[in-house]
Each structure stands twice: as structure tokens, then as C-alpha cells.
Amino acid sequence: MSHSDFDLTSQNESVDSKIIATLERLSQAFRVLLWQESKEFSLSPIQVQLLIFILHHSEEKCRVSYLADEFNMTKATISDSVKALIQKDLVKKEFQQHDTRSYLIHLTTKGQKVADKASRFTTEIRKPIESMDESNKENLLKSLLDTVLHLNQTGIITIQRMCQTCRFYQKDSEGQDHFCALLHRPLHIADHRIDCPEHELIG
Amino acid sequence: MSHSDFDLTSQNESVDSKIIATLERLSQAFRVLLWQESKEFSLSPIQVQLLIFILHHSEEKCRVSYLADEFNMTKATISDSVKALIQKDLVKKEFQQHDTRSYLIHLTTKGQKVADKASRFTTEIRKPIESMDESNKENLLKSLLDTVLHLNQTGIITIQRMCQTCRFYQKDSEGQDHFCALLHRPLHIADHRIDCPEHELIG
DNA sequence: GTTCAATAGTTAGGACTCCTTAGTTTTAGC
DNA sequence: GCTAAAACTAAGGAGTCCTAACTATTGAAC
Numbered sequence: 445m446s447h448s449d450f451d452l453t454s455q456n457e458s459v460d461s462k463i464i465a466t467l468e469r470l471s472q473a474f475r476v477l478l479w480q481e482s483k484e485f486s487l488s489p490i491q492v493q494l495l496i497f498i499l500h501h502s503e504e505k506c507r508v509s510y511l512a513d514e515f516n517m518t519k520a521t522i523s524d525s526v527k528a529l530i531q532k533d534l535v536k537k538e539f540q541q542h543d544t545r546s547y548l549i550h551l552t553t554k555g556q557k558v559a560d561k562a563s564r565f566t567t568e569i570r571k572p573i574e575s576m577d578e579s580n581k582e583n584l585l586k587s588l589l590d591t592v593l594h595l596n597q598t599g600i601i602t603i604q605r606m607c608q609t610c611r612f613y614q615k616d617s618e619g620q621d622h623f624c625a626l627l628h629r630p631l632h633i634a635d636h637r638i639d640c641p642e643h644e645l646i647g
Numbered sequence: 648m649s650h651s652d653f654d655l656t657s658q659n660e661s662v663d664s665k666i667i668a669t670l671e672r673l674s675q676a677f678r679v680l681l682w683q684e685s686k687e688f689s690l691s692p693i694q695v696q697l698l699i700f701i702l703h704h705s706e707e708k709c710r711v712s713y714l715a716d717e718f719n720m721t722k723a724t725i726s727d728s729v730k731a732l733i734q735k736d737l738v739k740k741e742f743q744q745h746d747t748r749s750y751l752i753h754l755t756t757k758g759q760k761v762a763d764k765a766s767r768f769t770t771e772i773r774k775p776i777e778s779m780d781e782s783n784k785e786n787l788l789k790s791l792l793d794t795v796l797h798l799n800q801t802g803i804i805t806i807q808r809m810c811q812t813c814r815f816y817q818k819d820s821e822g823q824d825h826f827c828a829l830l831h832r833p834l835h836i837a838d839h840r841i842d843c844p845e846h847e848l849i850g
Numbered sequence: 851g852t853t854c855a856a857t858a859g860t861t862a863g864g865a866c867t868c869c870t871t872a873g874t875t876t877t878a879g880c
Numbered sequence: 881g882c883t884a885a886a887a888c889t890a891a892g893g894a895g896t897c898c899t900a901a902c903t904a905t906t907g908a909a910c
């Protein structure tokens with residue numbers, strides 16, 4: 445077979461497939477990094493994820509049911525992991541008067557330290573992104589946000605805290621200009637959030 | 648607190664962080680979709696991944712050690728999964744004369760059907776990407792390839808089958824024009840491969 | 851040619867994941 | 881007050897993924 449028999453376009457997959465394949469690789473990288481990080485702290489991957497989530501989110505989100513939705517797992521699974529974290533003295537329960545079925549999960553001082561260190565597990569993925577120029581970053585963010593939005597709408601990603609699914613989000617008729625009615629501000633692409641603390645679902 | 652107290656730039660994270668967060672969400676989407684797909688076929692996630700890999704790759708790559716590297720797992724883990732797949736009559740071993748320690752893993756007819764169906768588990772992720780316009784796709788691919796390349800170089804993703812790590816890959820002094828010495832062709836961004844069958848490592 | 855280290859794969863045992871099913875307790879609607 | 885729904889827990893099971901110890905084969909060194 446001579447080299448001219450190779451044909452890049454027909455032999456190889458489409459650009460779409462390549463993007464998917466690349467995203468799959470990145471997905472694997474997250475898995476590997478999380479696993480490494482877990483080992484370092486003698487925790488399980490899900491335990492690390494819980495700690496990091498609690499560190500970065502307001503207390504009303506730190507309940508078993510919410511976390512189960514967040515991580516696409518059952519409440520039983522989360523309940524187990526929380527039990528393990530309590531035994532390791534990394535989180536503690538805080539019951540409330542008005543509903544004693546539920547409780548808030550708080551980090552202990554020790555838990556805070558661990559969560560803080562562990563949240564750096566994406567450092568290696570961050571580096572190549574930091575070195576991109578700003579317009580590339582914006583384009584990349586826009587493409588990725590569009591993809592996540594679609595996955596939100598089809599129910600594969602259940603958690604909804606991005607601007608496009610928020611009741612404060614407004615768009616002009618051409619779909620060009622975006623606006624946040626809570627902040628009273630136009631939203632440029634770089635302003636769009638993927639995990640907004642003020643998010644409220646439409647409807 | 649009045650709305651003007653909100654400050655998008657200071658209160659919120661950087662674009663970098665948002666990109667990471669979005670990639671993390673996508674990573675989760677892959678995990679969820681793979682899990683759903685697994686359940687549908689009464690297989691485990693790793694078993695599905697193995698079937699899909701074997702379907703799309705040449706037989707010399709379908710050995711326990713190679714697959715362990717590919718999926719960042721130990722040989723023991725892969726060995727177990729292969730045993731399970733054999734019991735389910737989805738793959739079979741093929742021993743070779745020159746080295747009877749090792750064997751090639753082939754799909755059975757049944758395995759081929761399952762792998763073919765299962766490989767559609769990324770369909771939902773593909774849809775939003777398909778609907779992007781071509782120049783966006785190329786930019787996206789380029790950004791993602793750069794990121795994967797970095798992760799390859801730092802050893803987080805061990806498997807190397809992308810153009811930039813191939814001995815046939817050539818770049819001009821400005822780093823603008825790319826060329827494949829095996830195919831004797833210039834490589835535009837859309838031509839870059841993430842999983843080239845002809846890949847040979849530098850050195 | 852035999853010995854010895856490296857290589858390919860397996861087995862066994864353990865911690866953790868994540869599920870399902872089946873509870874308990876509490877809350878809230880009628 | 882009664883009942884349905886909700887929040888969480890418990891128990892049990894299949895699967896993940898590891899480490900460590902093992903067998904068998906290969907290949908290179910003497």
C-alpha cells in the first residue's frame with residue numbers, strides 16, 4: 445500500500461468524533477486526578493468530591509438529598525459517605541429545629557484544611573488553559589457552556605445552576621445580548637456562570 | 648445589600664475556573680451516560696469501555712497490559728473484567744504461537760453487536776457539538792487538543808496516540824503549519840487525530 | 851544449555867462504590 | 881388525627897480497583 449492510499453477525510457472520523465474523543469480523554473484525566481488525590485488523603489473519590497463541594501457552596505445545599513442529585517447518586521450512597529467522613533472527623537451534622545429529619549453538613553476545621561488542599565486536584569488541567577489567549581478562552585467557554593446547556597435540557601446533567609436556566613436570565617430577540625435581572629447587568633460570555641450561588645430555576 | 652454591591656468580576660471566579668468547572672460537568676456527563684448504558688446491557692462500565700475499545704482498535708492493542716495502560720488501571724482489574732466478558736460470551740481469547748503468556752482479545756459475534764450499540768452512548772453529547780458551525784468546531788478541537796497534549800506530557804494521560812506526540816509529526820519554525828510525514832500531507836486542525844492507528848511514539 | 855531476571859497474566863483478599871429494597875421518623879396536607 | 885410524602889438509614893449484593901503473591905514463559909547472560 446502506498447502512502448497515497450491513505451485518505452484523511454474518509455479513513456478518519458469527523459471533527460465531531462474527534463471532539464468527543466478528546467472530551468472523553470479529558471474526562472478520564474479528571475477521574476485519574478481525583479483518584480490520585482483521594483489516595484493521597486486516604487479518602488475515596490466521592491468523599492473528596494463531597495468535601496470540595498461543601499467548601500464551595502452555601503449551607504442550604506449541603507444536605508444528603510441535594511448532594512445525591514448533584515452527584516447523580518442515590519441518597520443511600522451519599523449517606524454512607526457522609527457517615528465515613530464523620531468518622532474521620534472531617535464533617536459534622538447540624539440539625540435544625542424546623543425539620544429534624546434533615547440536617548446540614550458542615551466541614552470541621554480539619555475538614556476545611558483537607559478540602560482546601562484537595563480542591564487543587566485540577567491544577568494540571570488548569571495550566572494549559574491558563575496559557576491560552578483570552579479570545580480562545582471565551583470561545584472555548586462558550587462552546588462548552590452550550591454543550592452543558594444541552595445536557596441540562598435533556599436531563600443527563602440534572603443540576604441546574606447556570607445562567608441559561610435561571611429565572612433572572614434574559615436574552616434579546618436575536619439571542620446576541622444576555623442580561624442578568626438580578627445583578628442588573630449585561631452578561632458577556634466571560635460573565636456567564638456555570639455554578640451561580642444566586643441561581644433560581646425558571647418557573 | 649443592593650444589587651450594585653454585586654460585582655461580577657470580583658465576586659465570581661475567573662474564566663479559567665469556569666472552563667474547568669464546565670469540563671468537570673462534562674466529565675460527569677460521560678460517567679452518567681456510561682453508567683446508564685452499562686445498566687441497559689447488564690454490564691459494568693469498564694466492561695462497556697473494553698468492548699468499545701476492542702471494536703475500534705487493531706488486534707495488537709487488545710491485550711491485558713495495553714488495556715490496563717489505556718484505562719489507567721492495573722492488569723488485575725482488566726484481567727477480571729475480561730474474565731467476566733468471556734463468561735458472558737462477548738469476547739474470546741486468541742493465543743499466539745510466539746508468546747503463549749499473552750493473548751489477543753477478540754469480540755465474538757454477539758460482542759460485536761453489543762459493542763456497536765453501546766458505542767452510541769455519547770450520542771447526547773454529540774448533538775450540541777454537531778450543531779456548532781465549522782470554525783467553532785475547529786477552535787474547540789484545537790483548544791481541547793492542546794489541553795490533552797499538556798496532560799500527556801505531564802504523564803496524567805499515559806496513552807499517546809495523538810499527532811503531536813508522533814514521530815511522523817512535523818511543525819514549521821513558527822509552529823503554524825503541521826505536517827504528517829507518514830501520510831505526506833499537511834495537517835489542518837481538523838485533520839489532527841486524537842487516536843491515530845498509525846501512531847508511533849517519538850524516539 | 852542453564853540460570854535468572856523480566857514480562858504477561860491470574861488469583862485472592864480487602865476497601866470502597868453504588869445500587870435496590872425495606873425500613874424509621876418527621877412533616878404537611880386533608 | 882390520619883395519611884402521603886419526604887429525609888434519611890440499614891442491609892445486602894454486584895462491581896471496581898487496588899496490592900501482594902503467584903504461575904508460566906521468554907530472553908539474555910554466562
